Amino acid sequence: GLKQELDAFKAQFVQTAPAGRFALYTAKIEELRQSFARDNAITEGDIAPDFSLPDAKGGSVTLSALLAQGPTVITFYRGGWCPYCNIQLRAYQAILPQIAAAGASLVAISPQAPDRTLSTAETNALTFHVLSDLENRVARSFGLVYSLPEEIRAALRSVNKALPEINGDDSWELPVPSTYVVTGNGRVTLAHIDVDYTQRLEPEEILAALRSRKAA
DSSP, X not given: OHHHHHHHHHHHHHHHSOTTHHHHHHHHHHHHHHHSOGGGSOOTXXXXXXXXXXXXXXXEEEHHHHHTTSOEEEEEOOOTTOHHHHHHHHHHHHTHHHHHHTTOEEEEEESOOHHHHHHHHHHTTOOSEEEEOGGGHXXXXXXXXXXXXXXXXXXXXXXXXXXXXXXXXXXXXXXXXXXXXXXXXXXXXXXXXXXXXXXXXXXXXHHHHHHHHHHO
């Protein structure tokens, strides 16, 4: 399952990361858990804000247009530089046939510049919509954006993952990894928001939410 793969990667990272790096990341996750305004984020029962974003192929994808065809699964990820995100995206690609069979669509959103988004889609062989949310405008409307502390910025710079180069802005802001299931009328029926970026919503939970909507 997805959790097992994520946990296996984390265990490997603990063994291979520079001294103190895993402890730093863990401490900053806990700080974010205390400071993140979870109550301000879009959640179950809310209406998802509409958006229109460029996709990896140069087109444009609008949420309301997708919803006109059926439910939509929206996942906000940090970027293709994040190995946990890539593991998650590949796991969701694997259930894309079941998502389509439920009459739903899937989109993944990050603040990466379009060329980086294209690279993420190609590297992971993704066939669903992978969208560029420059300056986190859509993520902000969902209440998901936070700014990385200086210690994490320095750590990312040290491994050539400086966000200004990847995202094309100097904010060092990211969305908290989150996954939503939104019905055709725009209402959120499932919201998974976790400041711990090593944890992601299991694919089966997405399919269960789509099945329960269909049964209802």
